[in-house]
Amino acid sequence: MAHLVCEVVYRGIFQKNLASRITRGIVLSSRKAGRWGIAFGRYGDSPQRNGIPAKDFAIVADTKEELEQHMARYEPKELHVTICVDDTLAKGVESWAWYGLQPINRLILPGGHLLVMSTQPASELLKDTHKKETPYNLWILPGKASLAGLWVYKEDHTEVRILGALAKMVPDFLTLDAVAAAIRDAEWGSELKVESARKAYERVEARPVKITEGNAEVPYSFELPRWWEMREGVSIPAIPIGKPIEGGKGYRPERNAVFKKFTTRTMRPVIDFDTCVKCTLCWLQCPDSCFDVMPDNLYDANMDACCGCGVCEAVCPVEHCITMVNEAAFEDNGSQWEMWRRDKDAYRVWLTEKIKDKTTTGRSHGFRYRGQYEEELERGELELGGAALADGIPGENAAHKGLPVGVHSTHPASIVTGVAEAPGA
Numbered sequence: 107m108a109h110l111v112c113e114v115v116y117r118g119i120f121q122k123n124l125a126s127r128i129t130r131g132i133v134l135s136s137r138k139a140g141r142w143g144i145a146f147g148r149y150g151d152s153p154q155r156n157g158i159p160a161k162d163f164a165i166v167a168d169t170k171e172e173l174e175q176h177m178a179r180y181e182p183k184e185l186h187v188t189i190c191v192d193d194t195l196a197k198g199v200e201s202w203a204w205y206g207l208q209p210i211n212r213l214i215l216p217g218g219h220l221l222v223m224s225t226q227p228a229s230e231l232l233k234d235t236h237k238k239e240t241p242y243n244l245w246i247l248p249g250k251a252s253l254a255g256l257w258v259y260k261e262d263h264t265e266v267r268i269l270g271a272l273a274k275m276v277p278d279f280l281t282l283d284a285v286a287a288a289i290r291d292a293e294w295g296s297e298l299k300v301e302s303a304r305k306a307y308e309r310v311e312a313r314p315v316k317i318t319e320g321n322a323e324v325p326y327s328f329e330l331p332r333w334w335e336m337r338e339g340v341s342i343p344a345i346p347i348g349k350p351i352e353g354g355k356g357y358r359p360e361r362n363a364v365f366k367k368f369t370t371r372t373m374r375p376v377i378d379f380d381t382c383v384k385c386t387l388c389w390l391q392c393p394d395s396c397f398d399v400m401p402d403n404l405y406d407a408n409m410d411a412c413c414g415c416g417v418c419e420a421v422c423p424v425e426h427c428i429t430m431v432n433e434a435a436f437e438d439n440g441s442q443w444e445m446w447r448r449d450k451d452a453y454r455v456w457l458t459e460k461i462k463d464k465t466t467t468g469r470s471h472g473f474r475y476r477g478q479y480e481e482e483l484e485r486g487e488l489e490l491g492g493a494a495l496a497d498g499i500p501g502e503n504a505a506h507k508g509l510p511v512g513v514h515s516t517h518p519a520s521i522v523t524g525v526a527e528a529p530g531a
């Protein structure tokens with residue numbers, strides 16, 4: 107008897123369709139090899155929120171009885187494979203319905219596998235990925251995160267490339283032939299997609315990770331109240347007023363002390379305090395009250411609370427004053443204003459380095475109009491999901507921050523041979 111348990115950790119809403127296609131594809135491929143399987147979502151993650159980390163699962167077993175055994179659990183607590191479809195999730199995940207920060211590799215069994223979709227090398231990803239007490243294998247599938255929307259699916263072959271990679275990672279359960287047969291049989295029905303799966307199979311490589319490697323940070327956690335500590339009845343307290351900064355010269359709004367939200371972020375605002383005109387718009391419009399009012403009346407986006415929505419960039423009237431930058435470019439949640447106050451010259455060097463590198467600004471939450479993805483594919487490689495087309499889209503980088511074609515790529519050859527399939531076909 108043998109079984110395989112996989113999870114897909116994904117961005118709520120933006121990757122909902124992607125995750126369900128991957129888990130469904132795992133089950134269909136296993137059926138081709140005569141196994142039984144089931145794909146399902148995590149109960150606590152529904153209803154989903156934009157960007158908030160969520161999970162889907164696939165369980166495959168040799169027999170129906172063995173599958174039933176595993177289905178009797180609320181959700182899997184030990185996994186053979188974790189699939190991370192956005193590399194900013196390597197920093198850890200705080201879901202809508204659990205408590206504290208969960209390392210991306212937390213549930214992986216000893217010797218198990220973590221597959222990450224990323225253009226970063228393993229050395230960079232391991233700066234984010236928390237240390238683990240048992241060794242495991244890190245697999246990187248080259249490519250940008252495929253982000254779309256609730257009712258939109260981005261036909262960039264990510265789902266079949268993940269399946270092709272799995273055929274290399276767990277060949278006892280998913281053979282490449284079975285994956286190819288499932289792709290042909292399912293509604294995808296595309297030889298081009300089969301070819302994408304084959305290329306991913308050839309390219310994905312294991313990087314064994316030792317227990318000494320990874321981010322040594324202790325993940326954020328808190329104690330849940332005991333039942334006798336809970337208040338009687340149902341009451342929702344109003345948000346307290348907040349706390350003064352430096353004797354009342356500044357002000358920090360009160361925030362939820364236990365739900366931090368920062369793992370929702372795929373981009374973060376970088377602020378040029380030298381050009382800020384103190385108009386208050388970012389402070390007023392931020393949907394999460396993220397801005398602390400500093401003693402000199404500048405506004406500092408608190409990185410523990412920011413969910414990365416991009417509204418502040420959209421409303422700021424000063425060009426280049428707020429720029430949304432790929433979350434992968436940062437290693438901590440420290441205060442930008444404190445950095446600026448300490449050393450203004452050093453801050454300018456830091457800010458320029460973060461913003462000028464267009465590879466860190468070209469990231470989009472999805473599509474805003476029909477045909478946007480077709481246009482993105484004309485400007486960039488299918489393998490990497492095209493080139494971000496964000497010109498004029500509020501909150502998703504203004505025209506001057508647009509990516510030149512192929513700038514993300516350290517892998518110049520496209521993974522897909524032949525002419526690109528029409529998206530949505």
Ligand code: SF4
Nearest residue numbers: 392412413415416418
């Ligand atoms: S991106 Fe800006 S507006 Fe959005 S939550 Fe963060 S600080 Fe607030």
Ligand code: SF4
Nearest residue numbers: 382383385386388422
């Ligand atoms: S919106 Fe821009 S200019 Fe206005 S206070 Fe915020 S950062 Fe400063």
